[in-house]
Amino acid sequence: xxxxxxxxxxxxxxxxxxxxxxxxxxxxxxxxxxxxxxxxxxxxxxxxxxxxxxxxxxxxxxxxxxxxxxxxxxxxxxxxxxxxxxxxxxxxxxxxxxxxxxxxxxxxxxxxxxxxxxxxxxxxxxxxxxxxxxxxxxxxxxxxxxxxxxxxxxxxxxxxxxxxxxxxxxxxxxxxxxxxxxxxxxxxxxxxxxxxxxxxxxxxxxxxxxxxxxxxxxxxxxxxxxxxxxxxxxxxxxxxxxxxxxxxxxxxxxxxxxxxxxxxxxxxxxxxxxxxxxxxxxxxxxxxxxxxxxxxxxxxxxxxxxxxxx
Amino acid sequence: xxxxxxxxxxxxxxxxxxxxxxxxxxxxxxxxxxxxxxxxxxxxxxxxxxxxxxxxxxxxxxxxxxxxxxxxxxxxxxxxxxxxxxxxxxxxxxxxxxxxxxxxxxxxxxxxxxxxxxxxxxxxxxxxxxxxxxxxxxxxxxxxxxxxxxxxxxxxxxxxxxxxxxxxxxxxxxxxxxxxxxxxxxxxxxxxxxxxxxxxxxxxxxxxxxxxxxxxxxxxxxxxxxxxxxxxxxxxxxxxxxxxxxxxxxxxxxxxxxxxxxxxxxxxxxxxxxxxxxxxxxxxxxxxxxxxxxxxxxxxxxxxxxxxxxxxxxxxxxxxxx
Numbered sequence: 285x286x287x288x289x290x291x292x293x294x295x296x297x298x299x300x301x302x303x304x305x306x307x308x309x310x311x312x313x314x315x316x317x318x319x320x321x322x323x324x325x326x327x328x329x330x331x332x333x334x335x336x337x338x339x340x341x342x343x344x345x346x347x348x349x350x351x352x353x354x355x356x357x358x359x360x361x362x363x364x365x366x367x368x369x370x371x372x373x374x375x376x377x378x379x380x381x382x383x384x385x386x387x388x389x390x391x392x393x394x395x396x397x398x399x400x401x402x403x404x405x406x407x408x409x410x411x412x413x414x415x416x417x418x419x420x421x422x423x424x425x426x427x428x429x430x431x432x433x434x435x436x437x438x439x440x441x442x443x444x445x446x447x448x449x450x451x452x453x454x455x456x457x458x459x460x461x462x463x464x465x466x467x468x469x470x471x472x473x474x475x476x477x478x479x480x481x482x483x484x485x486x487x488x489x490x491x492x493x494x495x496x497x498x499x500x501x502x503x504x505x506x507x508x509x510x511x512x513x514x515x516x517x518x519x520x521x522x523x524x525x526x527x528x529x530x531x532x533x534x535x536x537x538x539x540x541x542x543x544x545x546x547x548x549x550x551x552x553x554x555x556x557x558x559x560x561x562x563x564x565x566x567x568x569x570x571x572x573x574x575x576x577x578x579x580x581x582x583x584x585x586x587x588x589x590x591x592x593x594x
Numbered sequence: 595x596x597x598x599x600x601x602x603x604x605x606x607x608x609x610x611x612x613x614x615x616x617x618x619x620x621x622x623x624x625x626x627x628x629x630x631x632x633x634x635x636x637x638x639x640x641x642x643x644x645x646x647x648x649x650x651x652x653x654x655x656x657x658x659x660x661x662x663x664x665x666x667x668x669x670x671x672x673x674x675x676x677x678x679x680x681x682x683x684x685x686x687x688x689x690x691x692x693x694x695x696x697x698x699x700x701x702x703x704x705x706x707x708x709x710x711x712x713x714x715x716x717x718x719x720x721x722x723x724x725x726x727x728x729x730x731x732x733x734x735x736x737x738x739x740x741x742x743x744x745x746x747x748x749x750x751x752x753x754x755x756x757x758x759x760x761x762x763x764x765x766x767x768x769x770x771x772x773x774x775x776x777x778x779x780x781x782x783x784x785x786x787x788x789x790x791x792x793x794x795x796x797x798x799x800x801x802x803x804x805x806x807x808x809x810x811x812x813x814x815x816x817x818x819x820x821x822x823x824x825x826x827x828x829x830x831x832x833x834x835x836x837x838x839x840x841x842x843x844x845x846x847x848x849x850x851x852x853x854x855x856x857x858x859x860x861x862x863x864x865x866x867x868x869x870x871x872x873x874x875x876x877x878x879x880x881x882x883x884x885x886x887x888x889x890x891x892x893x894x895x896x897x898x899x900x901x902x903x904x905x906x907x908x909x910x911x912x913x914x915x916x
Binding site: 409487488489491492493494495496497498499500502506507510511584585586587 | 650652655676679680681682683684685688689691693696697698699700701702710711714715746748759762766
């Protein structure tokens with residue numbers, strides 16, 4: 285049962301990758317000719333241009349180019365960077381770790397803030413605490429992340445000089461970008477936790493739990509929270525995409541050597557293979573994360589069996 | 595004299611609207627004796643569920659305890675701390691609810707939910723608590739109790755879930771069991787089984803039951819005494835035989851008249867005209883007067899609940915000498 289479900293999901297993943305690859309393949313070619321910028325300011329001869337175009341394989345018809353890209357994908361060969369000649373797989377492998385670390389750090393910060401804020405907002409509904417929590421959420425939702433990043437750099441790196449402003453040379457470097465990423469996400473997440481908790485707290489089984497004479501915190505953290513976790517988990521899975529999107533910008537702000545910056549630099553240089561490889565890789569990560577989230581439902585709620593539909 | 599396990603005196607519960615207190619339950623007094631089953635009947639919104647929640651200290655947000663007292667096994671509960679309430683819940687007073695489908699937490703096993711309750715009131719090792727839980731499940735006639743212990747609520751039928759609820763409620767040997775419409779959501783055949791079980795366990799455990807229902811059939815089956823509530827007040831209180839043989843209050847008469855009888859052929863069942871007035875708009879005199887067929891000039895003044903005979907009390911001018 286579970287196996288056929290996973291097979292179905294892998295098939296699904298392949299479809300997603302094909303669609304994404306088509307989109308990125310054609311859209312990057314709309315940005316212009318890479319050969320033109322590779323010569324810089326010089327006036328190359330037509331011969332030189334033709335030679336370089338042929339070397340890069342860009343003289344082939346589009347469908348052949350796409351076919352080669354897909355064939356490479358099947359053998360985990362994403363080609364080589366137009367710029368550096370380094371295999372794209374190598375470039376991605378170098379950058380995966382920092383990006384994952386940043387996404388993970390952001391998620392941890394988001395959860396550490398959103399769970400307590402959301403829970404307290406819900407149980408202290410319509411009090412000053414709830415009001416504060418809701419204002420916090422709204423601020424989190426409304427702030428642009430690059431602006432927040434710059435402000436944090438200004439305060440903690442430039443003025444107070446507590447933390448480094450950019451780069452990636454250790455744990456200290458992770459703090460500011462993680463907080464930037466996590467704060468933004470925690471706004472939406474806290475709102476969701478609050479509303480899920482409010483819904484659950486109205487359920488009959490919460491009254492049952494209260495009638496048993498167990499402590500209030502056991503009722504809230506065990507009986508209510510576990511049930512409120514389901515919609516929250518779905519949301520976290522979906523937000524992982526936004527989180528990866530967020531890292532692209534945050535990496536830029538904090539000069540973080542991740543995949544996001546790799547892709548941005550590659551776009552600026554019209555480095556087709558790197559852009560294609562990077563984007564398809566991020567899409568794959570999204571698919572895998574969502575699969576893990578779906579599988580985790582059955583751990584949270586025994587009524588849901590993976591593969592039996594929800 | 596019989597031992598009293600619960601005394602409710604002039605209990606007022608309601609909402610507060612700025613300066614004005616609007617009572618929803620308006621001065622309710624009654625006693626519950628050891629081993630007795632007391633029925634509370636009335637239409638929805640008459641305050642019967644709210645009264646029962648007050649007995650657990652579980653009033654919904656916004657509803658306040660305005661006046662009066664509740665004594666549970668001689669202990670006054672007025673203004674006591676959360677901690678005291680917690681020790682009362684489950685141990686002295688336990689409660690089962692109308693919807694067995696939604697009364698158990700869907701994400702924890704049956705065993706987990708019962709053991710949690712046992713361990714919160716009794717210091718005992720997990721294994722012992724587990725054995726006790728399984729014993730309770732067996733007492734409630736649940737087949738394959740050991741397996742059910744590890745199952746989730748959604749794997750059981752409605753009747754089985756209500757048995758689980760009762761097993762859990764009785765697991766700490768409470769003095770009082772409050773059953774709020776315990777069989778309303780169940781099939782008729784299952785209803786009878788559950789009621790029979792409750793009666794049986796009541797005798798074994800020497801427990802008092804408060805049965806909240808709008809089903810007079812269930813009252814006749816189960817109760818020793820009955821309280822009839824209307825618009826937040828007790829309008830009649832009597833032994834079950836007296837209530838059915840000789841109902842006094844026009845509202846009680848109306849309730850009984852609305853029951854279909856097997857020996858009668860009627861095209862329409864009779865009903866009580868009008869609706870229950872809302873909490874803020876109670877008539878100044880008798881609250882039932884606007885719907886009453888026996889209304890007269892005295893009814894503009896509020897009647898009090900007084901003894902009619904040694905078996906019953908009624909709050910109506912028809913039975914008052916002055």
